Amino acid sequence: MKKNIAIIMGGYSSEADISVQSGNVVYNNLDSEKFDLYRILISRDKWVYQDENEQEHPMNMADFTTTVNGYKIKFDFIFNAIHGHPGEDGTLLAYFDLLGLQYSSAPFYQMAVAFNKRDCLSLLKPYGIKSATSIYLNKGDHISIEEIEQKLGLPCFVKPNRAGSSFGISKVYKEEELLPALEKAFSEDHEILIEQFLDGTEVSVGVITWKGSIKVLPITEIDTENDFFDYEAKYMGQSNEITPARITETQRKNVSEMAAKIYKTMGLRGLSRADFIFIGDQPHFIELNMVPGLSAESIIPKQAKEAGISLAALFESTIQIN
Structure with missing residues (x-):
């Protein structure tokens, strides 16, 4: 009997539209011969199951079920494709734990x-994970x-502490640019991070759970046309993402070991990407x-x-149903 898989997407943050794109990629690539797939759109206004005809069926938030034509649908597993709040920050996952539902x-x-960027950096520092010098501020x-200026120098980066897809991030070159950059970051989060600029090659490292073990994927080099890897560079083709990265074998070994160490130290599972x-x-x-x-x-x-690894196999690797 096929298992019912809910693919949750959307969310409450600025990344909602990107999340829907990600969720639809999962929906279109998971093997429908093995699973019954359900797209669950979550927003502040509504939680709904959207069927193949784009019709919406309300979710029962008491038990995370939906009813279609009088038939109550329960889910065996949740594939989390929500970037930002409430999927990526753990909020929904605590709710699923209370309901006894398994998730990716x-x-x-x-x-x-x-x-939480600053909590993550603070947790990993005692384990020898190097990072940029930073200053934390609350609104x-x-x-x-x-x-x-004295601690970090210019240029520096001003970032929301809890946001993704480079929303609210600024690279600051001049003193007079700092306050507008802080206001921009505070528009996304009431906690912000100001970081020293590191001038070097940027890479992104995927780490996943694959067949019961930690697997580091081929490394990607970020060569952006923009001043940094911002929203336009990530999603509008204004960057050259080179896989495998043009780095030395020593660099590849060092960053692969560090990415795997972060994954293991924090007790992670499923898909991840460390920069x-x-x-x-x-x-x-x-960040992670x-x-x-x-x-x-x-x-x-x-x-x-x-x-x-095909997308179908990649996504299926996260589905562990006891």
Whole structure:
């Protein structure tokens, strides 16, 4: 008997549209001969099952079921394709835990830590994971432009602490650009991160659970036409993502070991993507993406293809039903 798989997509953040793209890629590639697939669109306004005719059927939030033509549909597994809140930050996963439902992502606590950039950096630092020097600010904190310049120098990056797809990020070159950059970041989150600029080769490393073991996918080099790997570079073709990356064997070994160490240390599972910048041969960790993009323009599908893994096999590898 085929298992019912709910593919959740959308969400409450600026990444909702990208999430729907990712969710539809999963829907179109998972083997419908093995699974009955259901697209579940989640937004602040409604939670609905959208059928193949684009008709919407309300979800019962008490038990995460839906009813179609008088028949109640229960789900055996949840494929999480929600970028940002409430899927990538662990909120929905805690809800699924309460309902006893299995899902593709890491457990809710690990997801919450991974999504919080400064908590993730703080957790990994004692394990020897190098990263850029940074300053943390909460909305309403005193802002010392002088301290930022003295500690980090210019240029520097100003980022929302809990956001993805480069929403709200600015690269700041001049002192007068700092306050507008802070306002932009605070429009996405009330916590922000200001980081030292690292001048080196940027790479992205996919790490997955594959046949019961941790597997590092071929590494992607980020060669962007823009000032940094921003939204337009990620989703509008303004970057050259080279897989496998043009790096030395020493660099490849170092970053692969570090990415696998992060995955193991944090107790992760499913699909992930870690971003790094090389200073010499040493990778410096930037951030972790636990619901990485899965659209045609996204990195993980390209890395899987390079590794000889089809999208169907990649997505099916996350489905572990006890």
